[in-house]
Amino acid sequence: MRKDRRESNNVEDRREESGGQSSGGGVSMGQMMMLAPFVKKLLGTKFGWAVIGLGAVAYMNGYNPLALLGIQTPTQNQRVSSVNDDKEANFMKTVLADTEDVWREILPKYGMKYKEPTMVLYRGSTHSGCGHASAQMGPFYCPADQKVYLDLSFFDELANNHNAPGDFAQAYVLAHEIGHHIQNIQGTLSKVQKYKQQAKSEKKSNALQVRVELQADCYSGVWAHHAQKRFNILEEGDIEEALQAASSIGDDVLQRKATGHVRPDGFTHGSAAQRQEWFTKGLKTGDLKACNTI
Numbered sequence: 001m002r003k004d005r006r007e008s009n010n011v012e013d014r015r016e017e018s019g020g021q022s023s024g025g026g027v028s029m030g031q032m033m034m035l036a037p038f039v040k041k042l043l044g045t046k047f048g049w050a051v052i053g054l055g056a057v058a059y060m061n062g063y064n065p066l067a068l069l070g071i072q073t074p075t076q077n078q079r080v081s082s083v084n085d086d087k088e089a090n091f092m093k094t095v096l097a098d099t100e101d102v103w104r105e106i107l108p109k110y111g112m113k114y115k116e117p118t119m120v121l122y123r124g125s126t127h128s129g130c131g132h133a134s135a136q137m138g139p140f141y142c143p144a145d146q147k148v149y150l151d152l153s154f155f156d157e158l159a160n161n162h163n164a165p166g167d168f169a170q171a172y173v174l175a176h177e178i179g180h181h182i183q184n185i186q187g188t189l190s191k192v193q194k195y196k197q198q199a200k201s202e203k204k205s206n207a208l209q210v211r212v213e214l215q216a217d218c219y220s221g222v223w224a225h226h227a228q229k230r231f232n233i234l235e236e237g238d239i240e241e242a243l244q245a246a247s248s249i250g251d252d253v254l255q256r257k258a259t260g261h262v263r264p265d266g267f268t269h270g271s272a273a274q275r276q277e278w279f280t281k282g283l284k285t286g287d288l289k290a291c292n293t294i
Contacts, residue, residue, distance in 0.1 A: 001168045001233050007093035008100055014122040015085070015152070088152050088170070089121055095171045098233065099178045102226045107185070110288055117181045118147045119174070139173055141180035143189050148177040162248035166241030168234070172220055172279070173245065179219030183212065188294060203265045210251075211293040213269040214278045217246060218291030221282025229286075239283070246279050247272035 096119050107114040120126065125134040129145030139150045150173075158173070159165035183189050192212050199205040224242070228234050247253065250272025252262045269275065281290055 001171055001235060001238050005094055005231060006097045007090060008096040008116075008119070010096065010100070010116050010118045011093055012118055012120045012147075013089065014120060014126050015089070017126075085123075085152055088155060091167060092119065092121070092150065092152075092170065092174055095174050096178075098171075098227050098231060099175060099223055102223050102230065103178070103182065105230075106222070106226060106288070107182070112185055115146070115185065117141075117178065118145075120147050120149045122149065122151055123153060124151070139177050141177045141184070143180075143184045146181065146184065148174065148181070150174065150177075158245060158248070162245075164241070164245040164248040166237070166244075168238035168241040169245035172224075172242035175220035175223045176216045178223065179216030180212075182219050182288075183215065188212070188215070192294065206266065206268050209268045210270045210274075214274055215291050215293040217270070217275050218278040218282035218293065219288070221279040221284075222286055222288060222291065223282075225283050225286035242279060243276050246275040250275050 100114075100116050103114045104116075120128070120133075122133065123135070125132065126149070127133065128142045128147065128149050130140075130142035133140070133149045133151075135151040135153050137149075138154050139148065141148050154173070155170050158169060180189065189212070192208050196205045196208050199208065220242075224234070224239075249269070251267040251269050252264075252271045255262050255266065264271075270278075278291070278293065
C-alpha cells in the first residue's frame with residue numbers, strides 16, 4: 001500500500017505512558033519521574049551536587065549516568081524495535097487520514113456529516129471511555145468517547161500467530177474499526193445495543209453482534225473502494241492481505257485453533273468466509289447500502 005500521503009493529527013500517542021518504548025535512546029518521562037526524589041535529596045548536600053555534576057559530564061560525553069543508579073535504558077535492539085514501532089504508528093496515521101478524506105466525502109451523499117474520530121495508540125494497557133483497554137482485547141472502537149484504541153502489538157500477533165502479515169492487512173483492521181464509527185454516526189450501535197439488552201439468550205445477542213461486525217467489514221471494503229479511486233493506494237497483493245486477515249480472525253478459525261472444534265452459537269464476529277464475503281461486497285460496490293447486514 002502506498003504511504004506517500006498525509007498523516008492524520010487526530011491521534012493520541014500513549015505508547016510511552018502505557019509501557020511502550022519511546023523512539024529515542026534518552027531518558028524517558030517515566031525515568032525522569034522516578035529520579036525526581038533522588039535528585040531532590042542530592043541537591044541538599046555538597047556530595048549530591050558533585051554526583052549531579054559527574055552525571056552531567058558523563059551525559060555530555062555520551063555515557064549513561066543512569067547506570068550509576070542501576071536504571072536500565074533501552075538496548076540497541078529495543079531502539080531498533082522502537083524505530084519499527086514508530087514506522088507502524090506513522091503508517092496507521094496515514095491510513096487514518098485516508099479514512100478521514102474518504103468518509104468526509106462519502107457520508108454527505110447519504111445524508112450524514114462525518115465527524116472524525118481519534119485514534120489512540122498504546123502498548124500494554126490504557127484507559128478508555130468504555131473501561132480498561134489491554135493488548136489482549138485487540139483493536140476496538142469505543143462509542144462513548146468516539147475513539148479507536150490500537151495496541152500495535154496486535155499486528156505482530158496478526159503476522160506471527162495468524163499468518164496475516166502486510167501493511168494492507170493492518171489498514172483493513174483500522175478501516176474495520178472506523179466502520180464501527182460510521183455505525184455510531186448512523187445510530188446503529190445504540191439500536192443494536194438496545195436489541196441485545198432485550199435479547200432473551202446469549203445466542204441471539206451474539207447473532208446481533210455478528211451482523212454489526214460483518215457490516216463493519218463491508219464498510220472497510222467501501223473505504224478501500226473509494227480510497228483506491230481517489231489515491232490509487234493499492235499495490236499487488238494488498239487485497240489478498242486484507243482477505244487473509246479477515247479469514248484468519250474469523251470466529252470458526254479462532255475457535256478451531258483454540259478448542260479444536262467450531263461452535264457457531266458462540267460466534268461474535270462471523271466466520272472466515274462471511275468476513276471475506278462482506279469485505280469483498282463493500283470493495284466491489286463502494287456503496288453503503290450494499291452493506292445491509294442489520
